[in-house]
Amino acid sequence: MCSFALKSATMLLFLSLLGIFLSVILLYFNARKYPSSIYLGAFFLLISLYGFIQYSLFYSKSVGLVSIVFVNIAFLTYLTGPALYLYVRSILTDQSRLKARDAFHLLPALIFLIAAFPHIFSPWSHKVLIATKLVENPGYIVEYKATFLQQFFPNEVIFLSRPVLILAYTGWAARIFLKYIKQKGKSQVLSQQHYVTQWLYYLLGFLFVLIVSYMMVSLESISNKDLKYFFTFNLLQILSGLGLSGLLTLPFFFPGILYGLPRFPATIVSWKPVGTASDSLPGDTKKNMLNFEPDYLFRIGQKADACMKELQPYLQPECNLASLSKLIKIPAHHLAYYFREVKKQSFNDFRNDWRINHAKNLIKEGKANELTLEAIGLLSGFSSRNTFFTAFKKAEGTSPGALATQFT
16 A cells, blocks of 8 residues: 555544544533534534545455445445534524424435345355455445446446535535525624634535545546545545544534534623514514514523522522523523513513522521621622612612611
8 A cells, every 4th residue: 555545544544533532522421411412423423434434445455344334334324414414404593303304314325225235134255255356456346236226327326426415415504504694684692603603614614625525536536447546645635634634623623512502692682673562573574583482481481490499590690691591401592582572571680689589588587687788799699789789779679778677
């Protein structure tokens, strides 16, 4: 094996194992809290599996390894594109649940699996024989008819179907992403999530470079019936390597991705003009407002109240909308909508109500005899005496000192 081919093989194997490692991290740590991470973990696993199959077939020279991976697990790689699309869709819409119509994303993988039954269920000795021929001559991959699909389509079409499908799904995901970017001026909450948009720009960009360069290498090899382009130093191979390297190392430059997305904004931003009733808004503006089921909004209120009662996050000075959203696992802009449209109260007032009730309880228990009013305010989550007295008088119409005199 020449020096370039050896380096390519080593890099491909390393990146494939790295991708599998990343997918395990994403699925293990984030799957329960962030369902969208399931799709991202599956995507990294499948793209890494694709790379490992390429390594096994073209570089490993292992008959046993080729016997295992060739055709037998190839159907899984047809799920790479769908996993990417479902991930991007779930991130941009906050809807990670699959719908009935999403079943059609499984059709290419299912068709290939059924078509590959003759090889999959063939004797092990037959698989070893085919693997031996592939190790001796990788070009045999476009001659061997592994599925009954080759009765209807040339081997070249079957060979290219997977990267073509991934490219199509990449374009589909890019389309909904660009549509989101175009509309972000009307969707102010998500428009501030630059971390998300930058991550998706790079993710889709590196994948596009990888798939296009790989397809061009494949086309060159198939058209010349010679797979030497997979083993020689050329621009397409460099681009393919850069695309795969960038794709699988990208999460290390966006560490937040390993802890789940979307990232929540730190401030509340209105989704419609302040003081404007929704019925008076233009039709286009109405379409861009959030629309939630009453039951869902009711559950948001229940979760927020239960969290405040049980965990008492309001006692921490840094308690804000973003921190509450993480505690109750509700997107911050959903919470913002609930406080604005349902509760008709700002989050700050909601949080301060809990703080003031806590302070009142301390005063009623006689703590004002042991502590200063400023200390009671600090114990209740206020950052200073002034903010405590101002919030208390706004809510109760009197000062905390006046209340304290009633219990001394």
